[in-house]
Amino acid sequence: MDFNLMALNETIKKESVFVDRMLKEVAKVVVGQREMLEGILMGLLTGGHVLLEGVPGLAKTLTISSVARAIDLGFQRVQFTPDLLPTDLIGTMIFNPKTGEFAPRRGPVFTNIVLADEINRAPAKVQSALLEAMAEKQVTIGDTSYVLEKPFLVLATQNPLEQEGTYPLPEAQMDRFMFKIIVNYPKRAEEMEILNRMSTDKLTAIERVCTREDLLRARDTADQIYVDDKIKNYIVELVMSTREPKEHGLAQLIPLIEVGASPRATISLTRASKAHAFIRGRGYVTADDVKGIAYHVLRHRLLLTYEAEAENMTTDGVVKEILNHVEVP
Secondary structure (H helix, E strand, O other): OHHHHHHHHHHHHHHOHHHHHHHHHHOOOOOOOHHHHHHHHHHHHHOOEEEEEOOOOOOHHHHHHHHHHHOOOOEEEEEOOOOOOHHHHHEEEEEEOOOOEEEEEEOOOOOOEEEEEOHHHOOHHHHHHHHHHHHHOEEEEOOEEEEOOOOOEEEEEEOOOOOOOOOOOOHHHHOOEEEEEEOOOOOHHHHHHHHHHHOOOOOOOOOOOOOHHHHHHHHHHHHOOEOOHHHHHHHHHHHHHHHOOHHHOOHHHOOOEEEOOOHHHHHHHHHHHHHHHHHOOOOEOOHHHHHHHHHHHHOOOOEEOHHHHHOOOOHHHHHHHHHHHOOOO
């Protein structure tokens, strides 16, 4: 095992070289926001979709498009609006008068990265069409299903402030997002750097540092990262604590949690921890990897009670309580 782990570490170090290069390349146009950048990269390494929540103007769209250019991936941006139709997203059948037959016209979802901008502004039918793409990695046009090209990733944004004219995402769709990342304001020094860079119309070119094939190979390598049984038990304990808080010594959380995390959260925690270790050039997962992504993976999978809202308790607060209580291996 030691020999295999050493060999895997060497492979990881070799395959993860592009990570630092990509982060440096994107940093040419995006100041700070390391947490958001790593979240997007972990999504690419796992195939997990990412929901970015933050007020307008925090470079969410710029970051996503910059990552797509740095890794040479197909990229489509879709502005979600209340009048958007499923056919605007996945495509439709078009009649060809020359042949007298219908032929599919593919929509913007046929790409590698789909930016679903302000995803909560689209109605239920559009969300249903997107859910098929997210869950099955395929879409149906007419009577035919089309498999989407690998990698396929939905990077969605939503504004936490404006609620008028929005449609809350159903729990089933929220659970399909591996991460929900809260995008915060930049610090003072970062704000000054943004001012210095963006006060002119000059655009900084981003160079390609990785191909699609390189990314798929890195994804296969990340899947091989070693997870010890103690770490697996730690992950299961964290998730089970959201469902059975009393049995795990967290009786104070019983009146606060209405619905705990699903088994998909357990899988996502494990896969995301592997990606977290990969980004840091390690061939094994530590408890710090799990803790480093626990908020991103769990915060949108917990449903709190009205009592929790009355006490101003957030899902992040619940996750913090669990992380502080569950023993670290």
